Amino acid sequence: RKEVEQDPGPFNVPEGATVAFNCTYSNSASQSFFWYRQDCRKEPKLLMSVYSSGNEDGRFTAQLNRASQYISLLIRDSKLSDSATYLCVVNTGFSGGSQGNLIFGKGTKLSVKP
């Protein structure tokens, strides 16, 4: 099983649509979770951290289910500018106990059409 798996893309949606991305992770000892956004030919940028209680930032809602090892990202009222690849990221730590081992999923491509 891959360490971080995401929905296969691409997702093609009209403006104004609601779209949800899912992500599962294999390491139950994972400590923290994030969604990053990567525009075409650009570097990844942090979109939001994901907390156990769920968190919202404007049109974006992230949820974490530790029991199921599952993370989600919901985008409401999609904009053209939301078109990008969304990367699920899990911090598992290293075998020696150090933090910093951020494992990235392959990403899910979103294309929002007019």
Add this chain to the structure above:
Amino acid sequence: ETGVTQTPRHLVMGMTNKKSLKCEQHLGHNAMYWYKQSAKKPLELMFVYSLEERVENNSVPSRFSPECPNSSHLFLHLHTLQPEDSALYLCASSQDLPGADEKLFFGSGTQLSVL
């Protein structure tokens, strides 16, 4: 502008060449990273440095050699690469090693082609 600068942006090299990638961060961060991003594959962590000490080397071939002379600079020395090493190489930094809210700031990357 994320505060992390990578040079060069593009690099084409032969398999017998030696080249170096440079990364500089202007954010006062303590941790720096090299990631590799190949087409249709997730970002792969290559090296992590915290306070100029290497924390982890994720089984990267010895033809990739990192160097962190100070907390603001990170190099990736390349020699006798293979065509399958062609990829986007991303440098990143964070205040400290990522915990619950630590976020990575990425440079724009070096697109490397090995002929």
